[in-house]
Amino acid sequence: MFFDVALAHRIGDRAIELAFVSDARLTALVGPSGAGKTTVLNCIAGLIRPDSGRIAVEGKVLFDSARHVDLPPERRRAGYVFQDGRLFSHLRVSANLAYGERLAPPGDRWIGREEVIALFGIGHLLNRMPATLSGGEAKRVAIGRALLAAPRFLLLDEPFGSLDAPRAEEILQLVERIRDELEIPVLLVSHSGAEVERLADKVVTLA
């Protein structure tokens, strides 16, 4: 099973409850805005500690409140592509790409920098500062940075949001290639029905 998630979390008066299993290569998590989709991703990545539940990815338990398992984010190895990109503003694109790559154990790396640069067409951006990138360029760098950290799974939070149609189509095709060519389970949060239908092998709804 790629994803095996059951969690309950309360923020203020909003309660999030979700349980799903999936062995689809690309699982889409959908639901109305404010339902807590990003919170679920943060729980899986280890940035938020859910009140209770159990999270396992490809058989590895990342969190289990009953057995007091709670791996810190750096040991979960999530390739998390944030909705807002979060490129390091003081580092050039090349240093952003290298950040996670340098921290990944060499034996775990499954994709090289050259391959990522070619796949995402970002070779001409390496010396740029993040503030000078367009939305689509920043998104491609963010996905590349996540892949180079040798993640065991990918979390994509609205990767097509805030992009114009041609740019969104570009990223969509990239996600398709990641799904079809790279051996890595993907959990995608999206609010666009057309994109989810085109990409996802399984859809999970968060009410």
Place this chain on the structure above:
Amino acid sequence: MNAWLTPGEWSVVALSLRVSVAAVVLTLPLAYALAWLLARRRFPGRLLLDALVHMPLVLPPVVTGWMLLLLFGRNGPIGAWLDTNFGVTLVFHWTGAALAAAVMALPLMVRAMRLSIEAVDRRLVDAARTLGARPGRAFLTITLPLSAPGIAAGAMLGFARSLGEFGATITFASNIAGQTRTLPLAIYTGLQLPGGEALVTRLSIVSVILSVAALVVSELLVRRSGGSRAHVL
């Protein structure tokens, strides 16, 4: 230049610089640690620590100097301990002037650094963690460089404050030529002397030049490290 200031006046300037540099260099790590604690951590006693750090800013400097005397004087708990174990005496010594300047500069340094740490987007630290960075590495590679303009600003404010320190210094370290008579104390002493106006004028001009230079240098440093939007002032 040598003819402009007498050798005695040059030594006052040199002493002032030594005292201020020592005060800032010694306080910098402590100030940053306090700034980080106050900006990023919630713990019992946080408000008390905050108040303690800021006390020299609101107390009359004479009172701060007197409290230093109680603690670090020859008969004070810390002063006696330093004396018996290391043979170090701070009172009447330039290191005592540096301590007084450091305590007075601390709140300004902490404030500047705390603001810059609070301005660092925590979500970038989260991103670094998901990319495999432990908390310590995330701090060194993200929080520390992004708050560097605040460190420069804090150091500059601390340096300028140390150069001007008077009340706590004269109370704690006294006014001893060659040891604790820094620029403000020398100017004050000159005012008491008949015919001291020329000396007072010269030393005051030096004070103005040093303070403005500190401001300009730090502004340039911050601009270079933080881009065009970063400012000290």
